[in-house]
Each structure stands twice: as structure tokens, then as C-alpha cells.
Amino acid sequence: MPDATRLGAMTSTVTTPSSESAHGPHPADRTGAQVAADAAAVIGTADLSEAGLRRFLQGLPGVDRVGADGRAAQLGTRSIKTSAKAWALDLTISMIDLTTLEGADTAGKVRSLVAKARTPEPGDATCPRPAAVCVYGDMVTVARDAIGTSGINVAAVATAFPSGRAGREVRLADTRDAVAAGADEIDMVIDRGAFLSGHYRKVYDDIVAVREVCHEADRPAHLKVILETGELATYDNVRRASWLAMLAGADFIKTSTGKVSPAATLPVTVIMLEAVRDFLATTGVQIGVKPAGGIRTAKDAIKYLVAVNEVAGEAWLDPDYFRFGASSLLNDVLLQRQKLATGAYSGPDYVTID
Amino acid sequence: MPRFEYAPAPESRAVVDIASSYGLFIDGEFVESASGGSLKTINPATEESLADVAVADESDVDRAVRAARRAQEKVWGPMPGAERAKYLFRIARLLAERSREFAVLEVLDNGKPIREARDVDVPTAAAHFFYYAGWADKLDHAGFGPSPRPHGVAGQVIPWNFPLLMLAWKIAPALATGNTVVLKPAETTPLTALLFADLLRQAELPPGVVNIVTGAGATGAAVVAHPGVDKVAFTGSTAVGKRIAKEIAGTRKHATLELGGKAxxxxxxxxxxxxxxxxxxxxxxxxxxxxxxxxxxxxxxxxxxxxxxxxxxxxxxxxxxxxxxxxxxxxxxxxxxxxxxxxxxxxxxxxxxxxxxxxxxxxxxxxxxxxxxxxxxxxxxxxxxxxxxxxxxxxxxxxxxxxxxxxxxxxxxxxxxxxxxxxxxxxxxxxxxxxxxxxxxxxxxxxxxxxTSPFGGYKESGYGREGGRHGLASYLIEGSTR
Known part of the structure; x- marks a missing residue:
């Protein structure tokens, strides 16, 4: 078991993530053999060949787009006010992977981001901290040093992010680099070209190989698998890619890189939440979900939490199992938090920029 | 384990004023019933009494039908379709503008959740008026022959499950085609129909074009049986629908019946x-x-x-x-x-x-x-x-x-x-x-x-269609080249 402070550690009183009692073992603690055994149990045969994977993935129930959009829209009409809103705002902060993924990133920028994560609301010790900061691989050392012992995780994007268009060895080397530098979490991208052309086994093998690299560290780095749903074109593909990533050993499935439009949407996230819910029912393994990109307001974030609550269930209302990949979201949540505390809106000058 | 408890998020009932008692809406005015009888309508979620509502007897229904007849012959029937459309568009806009008021009142009187009243009942009702407003000046080209004619006075009886929406389904096509209306809302849910009467005055609809008579089954029976009614439209149970069909057999009355289902x-x-x-x-x-x-x-x-x-x-x-x-x-x-x-x-x-x-x-x-x-x-x-x-x-x-x-x-x-x-x-x-x-x-x-989509049944679920171009047919006598 990882120690309890490793993921989602925070000062908040809203949740006490426990990777033992409520959720059973964390998916990252499975060995490669266990992952393969779970996959075989799901498919119903040990045949994880391309044909076997295709039979399974294409045999999944379809997703009706109109119905899925309608369900998401209806979840979005929930009215979350007063005490529920305060609770949801704090939970949101604790679930944020505070992100900077720019070519122009500098060590100074990353240190500033970490400072923001360590002290999101100067002068308010009750404000929870984000779960992690998310940076490019070459910034892991900088982030790691700046974080110190604050318990915030370092997540690194890897595998030739964001396109993934590189050979496997390059992608693995990229990952190894980040893990060696001390990344607690790896956000990898799938080969969307391979997925769309039906080469499911290629995508599967990539994920398995990256997972092995993650497990080369003393404490295995948690693996988030980015599906880049904006490039998958259909909701059926989102469901298939979700299952493929889970079968291959993803600890989290993540919507987007943030570099492709559309990034995270509520319907896509609902479909992924259905997938992790069903995967838990089949295997007993609880996989996390991370929508990323395009979630900028507290209001949007709360819609996602409502979806988590009503589609996947309470067990996912935990930074170990749900994250937001976002940069500007944190400040909007902080503004809303101030509004609830003081009864008046402040303004952008009253939250710090990172 | 954390629990996401949604704090209470009540809609405010302050947006709507409920009078302690309501009369009948006849010839553009709220009037007392002849007998002075009334019934109480309650909030089914709390059993609190909301208002006393007049009960119309045969003489009140007669007054309403006469008013409707006058309005049909003198004002509404002769009015060009484009002019009728203006009133219908105005009603649709007012419904949309006052949607919160209608939604809250519907919830109080019916017991349905505000989410549905707000997102389905009221917007769909407004959409119905918008849709049929568009048909009012195009009836000659709707496939019902040259110059199709209205029946005259439509007697309409609606149920309690979608009080305002069923009212819209009934009134919008009737008015678009040049008919006038005597409408009987359900005994347990009369309030949005009465608020709608207020909206009609705001829209300056000519008196008598729509008359609303409240009451229980006897009032509905009086509407159906009145000899001055040319067209009966009923939504409700199959048992009552069968009674209506028997009652009007052999008369000149046309009927649209939208009855039960077991889908x-x-x-x-x-x-x-x-x-x-x-x-x-x-x-x-x-x-x-x-x-x-x-x-x-x-x-x-x-x-x-x-x-x-x-x-x-x-x-x-x-x-x-x-x-x-x-x-x-x-x-x-x-x-x-x-x-x-x-x-x-x-x-x-x-x-x-x-x-x-x-x-x-x-x-x-x-x-x-x-x-x-x-x-x-x-x-x-x-x-x-x-x-x-x-x-x-x-x-x-x-x-x-x-x-x-x-x-x-x-x-x-x-x-x-x-x-x-x-x-x-x-x-x-x-x-x-x-x-x-x-x-x-x-x-x-x-x-x-x-x-835009016709709705209606086979077999004992009734006959006639509501909605779409088909919905016009129920309120028109096909024109011919005489």
C-alpha cells in the first residue's frame, strides 16, 4: 500500500482519502500479472490478441449521442447551494492537478505554480491544497524541489505529449526520465492513430510498457492514460478507449491533453465515469477519472462533481479517484470560496496569480 | 467516506400571487358562478389549501358557450389569420416571459417537481403557441382544401397531469384555426388555467374567444353536452372518453379523444x-x-x-x-x-x-x-x-x-x-x-x-391527433371547390 499521504494529501478537513478501508487496494498496487489477470477476467478469455481485443471492445454496448448529451445536460441542472457548495468547492480544490504545459515554461514559472499550490489562499489555513502540480518532464526536478515535504504530488506528462507521435523507445525514455526525476504520477497519451485504425493491441502494449516503467521506481508512479477524446470522434470510441486503457493497467483515465479542442466535456466524462463504474463491478478494481482542459469555472467543476456523485458514486468523490486537470479553475474556485465566506464577490486582484 | 449532501435549493414561491378565491372566466371577465358553489384546490405535497375555485353549473356553461359563439361569429371567425397569429404570438411570448410564475404555480397545484415544470411543461406550452401561431395565416395551403373552415365553438376538457401544457395543446390549434373555446380544467389543478386567463387579458385577446369554466366532472359533462358546442376535445381516462363518445353519438359534434395508455x-x-x-x-x-x-x-x-x-x-x-x-x-x-x-x-x-x-x-x-x-x-x-x-x-x-x-x-x-x-x-x-x-x-x-410532431392514439387510446399539421385537422372542416 502507498502511504496515505502520497496521493491527494492535503490540509483540508473535507475528505480524508484512505486508500485502504473504503476502496480496497489502489489500482497502482497491482502487479503486471494481476493487471493481465483482471483483463482476462473482463474479456472472459486470456486471448488479448488484437482480434480478441477488437471482439471485446466492439462488443461493448453502444452509446447513443443524443441520450448521453441529454443525461449530462440534466446533471448540469442540479442546484448546489450553501453548505453543499462550500463542501464541493473545497473538494474541487483538493482534486485539482494544477497545470502548466507551455513551451514557454521556465523554472521560475514552475516554482511560482508550486508556491500557489502550497498556499492557494494566503492567510486561510483551512483552504485545502491541490492534489498535484502537472508539468512537462524536464520540470519535474524543479517542481519536486519546490514542493519539499508539503505532500503535493508531482505529475509529469510523458510519452511524447501531446501528440504521442514518436517511437515506443522514445516514449518510454521520456517516461523513464520523468520517473527518475521523482514524478509521482505520469500522464501518458495513447497513440490515437493506432486506436482509430483499429490497432488496439498496439495501444494496449504501449500502456503496458509505460506502466512497467512507472513501476521501476521505488514507489510506483501512478499512471494516468490520456485518451484525447477530442480526436476519437464518437462516444462509442470514448467508451472503447476507456476500457482498453483500463484493461492495460491505467490507474486513471483522462480525457484530454488540453491541446486539442474540444477538451473535456461533461458528456464524455459521464461516459468515462460509466466505464470505471462498470469496471469496478466486473473486476473489483476502482480506476480514477480525470477530465482536463476547458474546465475554468467553479460552476462547471461542480457539475462534474454532481456527475461523479450520481453516475460513478460517492467512492469517486476522492482525489485518489477523481481529478481536474486545470490551470485557471483554481482561482475561480477561490473567488467563489471567498464569496461564500464573506457574502460579497471580491475580484481577480484578490487571488494570487501563479 | 464523503457524502455529497445537496443542500435544500427551494424555488421561491414569492413569484406568484394566489388569490383566496377565483371566479369563472367568461367573456373576458372573472365572474361569480350562478350557484355560488366552490371547491378547494390543495397542494398535494403538503395538503395545504391553496384557493377556493368556483364550480360552474349548466347555466354558467351556457353563458360561456354563448360568449364563445358571439366571439366566434363576430370577431374571431371573421378575423384574418394573420391577425389571429399576432394574438397567438403575443400569448406565446407572455408565457415565456412569465414562465417562472407559471412553473411555480403548476408545482404548487399539481405536485410535479419544479425541474420538470420549469424545463418541460411551461417551455413546451409556449412552444405550442409559437408553432400554431405560424399556421394561422397558412391554412389555405395546409392541405385541407381551399378555405377550410373552423367548427365554431370548441368545448375542451383537460386532465390534471399537465394542466398548462394540455391547455396549450387544446387552445393553440383551436384559436389558430378560428374556433373559440370553452375550456374546463381538471378539478384538482385549475390554477394555471386561471392564471392563463389573466395572461389572456394582458394579451388583450377579444372577450369570449377563450372562456374557462372550473368545476368537477359535472361541469365537464355540461360542456360536452351543451348543444352550442360544435367540437369536443377531451384528454383523460378511457372510461370517461367512452362516455363522451356515446353521449355525442348522433349529434353534429366532432370529437378528439386522447385517452389512456399502457405503453x-x-x-x-x-x-x-x-x-x-x-x-x-x-x-x-x-x-x-x-x-x-x-x-x-x-x-x-x-x-x-x-x-x-x-x-x-x-x-x-x-x-x-x-x-x-x-x-x-x-x-x-x-x-x-x-x-x-x-x-x-x-x-x-x-x-x-x-x-x-x-x-x-x-x-x-x-x-x-x-x-x-x-x-x-x-x-x-x-x-x-x-x-x-x-x-x-x-x-x-x-x-x-x-x-x-x-x-x-x-x-x-x-x-x-x-x-x-x-x-x-x-x-x-x-x-x-x-x-x-x-x-x-x-x-x-x-x-x-x-x-411539430402529431400525438394521439390507436384503439382505446382515442382518436384524432394533436400537434403538428395533423393537429389542425381536428379543428377544421375541409374546404371544397363549391
């Missing part, structure tokens, strides 16, 4: 399963199942039956039952004690006949009329709960093996209002829709209403 919602093993679950929920728990076209019989293919029922139960666990004014409520109150008694009675019969009952685990309020979402499995086609319209949040689950068996079971009912088909296979949707004897067939959705 089959058919789920094939290749259905989009998560959306099908939503469709099943929306099919039977929308408006507490008090919907004539509710998908009250779930027909599910045996190969996925167990999985579907399991997922359905899990989903029902997340439905929020309670205060209809709370914006997060999914299932509100049953409209009346009488309806609750009927639902209770039929579910008891279901258990006695051997079906397996499952009821969602939810706390129900002490006051008011409530029934928790309920699912019956192991239901056979012979059980009362598979044959009789329950009109409540009660789903009967039956299974089938082949498409032919699904068709046979779906059609094995005296009703024929609606049906649903869930499959990812387009060709199967088409072949099933051809074979189902139902006026409305939804594919991969359920309980969708749009003013």
Missing part, C-alpha cells in the same frame, strides 16, 4: 444500455408516472434482462424524491389522495398476483400524497399491473426472446398510445415501428414532446 418500452440486447436506463426512468418516473403515454411496461430481451433490471435499480437509488419546489427533486407528489389510492390498490394487486415488488429506498414526507418509485419483476401479461393503466411511478417488467414476441406482447393491450424501441440497429427500429400499434413510437428516447 411498451422495448429494450433489445443491442441497445445503448446506459441511455436505455435513462429512457426507462424518464418513461415511467417522469411526472411521477402520471403520463398517459408513460412507458409503464418494460419489455426487455431475456439475454439482458437481469443486467437491465440491476442497473435500473441502481439508477433509481439516485432519484431524489421529495419537496417538488426543490430544484434538485426528481420525483414529486402524487396529484391527489384518490390517485394515490388507485396506485396503492393496483400495486397491492400486483403483489397478490405474484409479481415481485421492489421499491426504491427513500424517505417520504409525512404530509401530502407520495409513492416511492416501484418496479415489478416476474410480471406476466395476465397480471392486472401489466394490463391496467396505473398512472403512477410503477414499472412492470416483462421479458421477450424474439422481435416477433416483443411485437405481440407490446400490441397485446386495448390501448395503443405510445411505444419505445431501444436498439442500435436502425433497420430493426423501422421494422418494429411498422408493426407496433401505437400512435407515437419513440426510438432510443422516450417522452419527448414537440409541437
Amino acid at each position: 411498451a418500452n422495448i429494450v433489445f440486447d443491442d441497445a445503448p444500455i446506459d441511455q436505455a436506463i435513462e429512457g426507462i426512468v424518464n418513461g415511467i418516473f417522469f411526472n411521477q408516472g402520471q403520463v398517459c403515454c408513460a412507458g409503464s411496461r418494460l419489455l426487455v430481451q431475456e439475454s439482458v434482462a437481469e443486467e437491465v433490471v440491476e442497473r435500473l435499480k441502481a439508477r433509481l437509488g439516485t432519484l431524489r424524491v421529495g419537496d417538488p419546489m426543490d430544484k434538485n427533486t426528481d420525483v414529486g407528489a402524487i396529484n391527489s389522495a384518490a390517485q394515490l389510492a388507485r396506485i396503492t390498490d393496483l400495486t397491492k394487486a400486483g403483489e397478490e398476483e405474484g409479481a415481485v415488488r421492489w421499491t426504491a429506498d427513500c424517505a417520504l414526507p409525512e404530509q401530502g400524497f407520495w409513492f416511492a418509485p416501484t418496479v415489478f419483476t416476474d410480471v406476466s401479461a395476465a397480471h392486472r399491473i401489466a394490463r391496467e393503466e396505473i398512472f403512477g411511478p410503477v414499472l412492470s417488467v416483462l421479458t421477450f426472446r424474439t422481435p416477433a414476441e416483443a411485437v405481440a406482447k407490446a400490441n397485446n393491450t386495448p390501448y395503443g398510445l405510445s411505444a419505445g424501441i431501444w436498439t442500435e440497429k436502425g433497420s430493426r427500429i423501422l421494422s418494429m415501428a411498422d408493426k407496433l400499434r401505437a400512435g407515437v413510437v419513440w426510438a432510443n428516447t422516450f417522452n419527448r414532446f414537440d409541437p
Whole structure:
């Protein structure tokens, strides 16, 4: 078991993530053999060949787009006010992977981001901290040093992010680099070209190989698998890619890189939440979900939490199992938090920029 | 483990003023009833009394029909369609502008959740007026011959399940085609019709074009029986519909009857399963199942039956039952004690006949009329709960093996209002829709209403169509080249 402070550690009183009692073992603690055994149990045969994977993935129930959009829209009409809103705002902060993924990133920028994560609301010790900061691989050392012992995780994007268009060895080397530098979490991208052309086994093998690299560290780095749903074109593909990533050993499935439009949407996230819910029912393994990109307001974030609550269930209302990949979201949540505390809106000058 | 407790989010009832008593709306004025009789309308979620509402007797109905006749002959009938359209557009706009007021009042009087009144009832009602406003000046080109004529005075009797929406379904096409109206709202839900009367005055609709007479069954019977009524439109139970059809047999009156249903919602093993679950929920728990076209019989293919029922139960666990004014409520109150008694009675019969009952685990309020979402499995086609319209949040689950068996079971009912088909296979949707004897067939959705789409039944679910171009036919006498 990882120690309890490793993921989602925070000062908040809203949740006490426990990777033992409520959720059973964390998916990252499975060995490669266990992952393969779970996959075989799901498919119903040990045949994880391309044909076997295709039979399974294409045999999944379809997703009706109109119905899925309608369900998401209806979840979005929930009215979350007063005490529920305060609770949801704090939970949101604790679930944020505070992100900077720019070519122009500098060590100074990353240190500033970490400072923001360590002290999101100067002068308010009750404000929870984000779960992690998310940076490019070459910034892991900088982030790691700046974080110190604050318990915030370092997540690194890897595998030739964001396109993934590189050979496997390059992608693995990229990952190894980040893990060696001390990344607690790896956000990898799938080969969307391979997925769309039906080469499911290629995508599967990539994920398995990256997972092995993650497990080369003393404490295995948690693996988030980015599906880049904006490039998958259909909701059926989102469901298939979700299952493929889970079968291959993803600890989290993540919507987007943030570099492709559309990034995270509520319907896509609902479909992924259905997938992790069903995967838990089949295997007993609880996989996390991370929508990323395009979630900028507290209001949007709360819609996602409502979806988590009503589609996947309470067990996912935990930074170990749900994250937001976002940069500007944190400040909007902080503004809303101030509004609830003081009864008046402040303004952008009253939250710090990172 | 954390719990996401949604704090109460009540809609404010301050947006609507409810008078302590209401008269009848005749010839553009609120007037006392001749007898002075009245009935109380209550909030079914709390049993608090909302208002006293006048009861119209035969003499009041006579006054209303005379006013309607005058208005039809002198003002509304001769008025060019383009002018009638202006009034209808104005009504539609006012409905949209005052939507919150109407939504809140509908919730208080009916017990339905504010989410549905706000997102479905009121906007769909406004859309109906917008839609038929567009037809008013195009009737010569609508396929009913040259210069089709209105019947004259339409006597309309509407139910309590969608008080404002059914009013819109009735009044909008009648007015667009040049008819005038005497409308009788349901005994338990008269308030939005009376607020609508206020809106008509705001819209400066000429007096007598729409008259609203409140009361119970006797008032409705008086409207139907009045010799000055040319056209009867009724939405309600099949029993009353049959009485009306007998009553007007041999008279010159035309009728549109929209009656009960016992719709089959058919789920094939290749259905989009998560959306099908939503469709099943929306099919039977929308408006507490008090919907004539509710998908009250779930027909599910045996190969996925167990999985579907399991997922359905899990989903029902997340439905929020309670205060209809709370914006997060999914299932509100049953409209009346009488309806609750009927639902209770039929579910008891279901258990006695051997079906397996499952009821969602939810706390129900002490006051008011409530029934928790309920699912019956192991239901056979012979059980009362598979044959009789329950009109409540009660789903009967039956299974089938082949498409032919699904068709046979779906059609094995005296009703024929609606049906649903869930499959990812387009060709199967088409072949099933051809074979189902139902006026409305939804594919991969359920309980969708749009003013452009005709709605109505086969068999004992009634005749005539409402909505769409078809809805005009019910209010027109076809023109001919004389």
C-alpha cells in the first residue's frame, strides 16, 4: 500500500482519502500479472490478441449521442447551494492537478505554480491544497524541489505529449526520465492513430510498457492514460478507449491533453465515469477519472462533481479517484470560496496569480 | 467516506400571487358562478389549501358557450389569420416571459417537481403557441382544401397531469384555426388555467374567444353536452372518453379523444444500455408516472434482462424524491389522495398476483400524497399491473426472446398510445415501428414532446391527433371547390 499521504494529501478537513478501508487496494498496487489477470477476467478469455481485443471492445454496448448529451445536460441542472457548495468547492480544490504545459515554461514559472499550490489562499489555513502540480518532464526536478515535504504530488506528462507521435523507445525514455526525476504520477497519451485504425493491441502494449516503467521506481508512479477524446470522434470510441486503457493497467483515465479542442466535456466524462463504474463491478478494481482542459469555472467543476456523485458514486468523490486537470479553475474556485465566506464577490486582484 | 449532501435549493414561491378565491372566466371577465358553489384546490405535497375555485353549473356553461359563439361569429371567425397569429404570438411570448410564475404555480397545484415544470411543461406550452401561431395565416395551403373552415365553438376538457401544457395543446390549434373555446380544467389543478386567463387579458385577446369554466366532472359533462358546442376535445381516462363518445353519438359534434395508455418500452440486447436506463426512468418516473403515454411496461430481451433490471435499480437509488419546489427533486407528489389510492390498490394487486415488488429506498414526507418509485419483476401479461393503466411511478417488467414476441406482447393491450424501441440497429427500429400499434413510437428516447410532431392514439387510446399539421385537422372542416 502507498502511504496515505502520497496521493491527494492535503490540509483540508473535507475528505480524508484512505486508500485502504473504503476502496480496497489502489489500482497502482497491482502487479503486471494481476493487471493481465483482471483483463482476462473482463474479456472472459486470456486471448488479448488484437482480434480478441477488437471482439471485446466492439462488443461493448453502444452509446447513443443524443441520450448521453441529454443525461449530462440534466446533471448540469442540479442546484448546489450553501453548505453543499462550500463542501464541493473545497473538494474541487483538493482534486485539482494544477497545470502548466507551455513551451514557454521556465523554472521560475514552475516554482511560482508550486508556491500557489502550497498556499492557494494566503492567510486561510483551512483552504485545502491541490492534489498535484502537472508539468512537462524536464520540470519535474524543479517542481519536486519546490514542493519539499508539503505532500503535493508531482505529475509529469510523458510519452511524447501531446501528440504521442514518436517511437515506443522514445516514449518510454521520456517516461523513464520523468520517473527518475521523482514524478509521482505520469500522464501518458495513447497513440490515437493506432486506436482509430483499429490497432488496439498496439495501444494496449504501449500502456503496458509505460506502466512497467512507472513501476521501476521505488514507489510506483501512478499512471494516468490520456485518451484525447477530442480526436476519437464518437462516444462509442470514448467508451472503447476507456476500457482498453483500463484493461492495460491505467490507474486513471483522462480525457484530454488540453491541446486539442474540444477538451473535456461533461458528456464524455459521464461516459468515462460509466466505464470505471462498470469496471469496478466486473473486476473489483476502482480506476480514477480525470477530465482536463476547458474546465475554468467553479460552476462547471461542480457539475462534474454532481456527475461523479450520481453516475460513478460517492467512492469517486476522492482525489485518489477523481481529478481536474486545470490551470485557471483554481482561482475561480477561490473567488467563489471567498464569496461564500464573506457574502460579497471580491475580484481577480484578490487571488494570487501563479 | 464523503457524502455529497445537496443542500435544500427551494424555488421561491414569492413569484406568484394566489388569490383566496377565483371566479369563472367568461367573456373576458372573472365572474361569480350562478350557484355560488366552490371547491378547494390543495397542494398535494403538503395538503395545504391553496384557493377556493368556483364550480360552474349548466347555466354558467351556457353563458360561456354563448360568449364563445358571439366571439366566434363576430370577431374571431371573421378575423384574418394573420391577425389571429399576432394574438397567438403575443400569448406565446407572455408565457415565456412569465414562465417562472407559471412553473411555480403548476408545482404548487399539481405536485410535479419544479425541474420538470420549469424545463418541460411551461417551455413546451409556449412552444405550442409559437408553432400554431405560424399556421394561422397558412391554412389555405395546409392541405385541407381551399378555405377550410373552423367548427365554431370548441368545448375542451383537460386532465390534471399537465394542466398548462394540455391547455396549450387544446387552445393553440383551436384559436389558430378560428374556433373559440370553452375550456374546463381538471378539478384538482385549475390554477394555471386561471392564471392563463389573466395572461389572456394582458394579451388583450377579444372577450369570449377563450372562456374557462372550473368545476368537477359535472361541469365537464355540461360542456360536452351543451348543444352550442360544435367540437369536443377531451384528454383523460378511457372510461370517461367512452362516455363522451356515446353521449355525442348522433349529434353534429366532432370529437378528439386522447385517452389512456399502457405503453411498451422495448429494450433489445443491442441497445445503448446506459441511455436505455435513462429512457426507462424518464418513461415511467417522469411526472411521477402520471403520463398517459408513460412507458409503464418494460419489455426487455431475456439475454439482458437481469443486467437491465440491476442497473435500473441502481439508477433509481439516485432519484431524489421529495419537496417538488426543490430544484434538485426528481420525483414529486402524487396529484391527489384518490390517485394515490388507485396506485396503492393496483400495486397491492400486483403483489397478490405474484409479481415481485421492489421499491426504491427513500424517505417520504409525512404530509401530502407520495409513492416511492416501484418496479415489478416476474410480471406476466395476465397480471392486472401489466394490463391496467396505473398512472403512477410503477414499472412492470416483462421479458421477450424474439422481435416477433416483443411485437405481440407490446400490441397485446386495448390501448395503443405510445411505444419505445431501444436498439442500435436502425433497420430493426423501422421494422418494429411498422408493426407496433401505437400512435407515437419513440426510438432510443422516450417522452419527448414537440409541437411539430402529431400525438394521439390507436384503439382505446382515442382518436384524432394533436400537434403538428395533423393537429389542425381536428379543428377544421375541409374546404371544397363549391
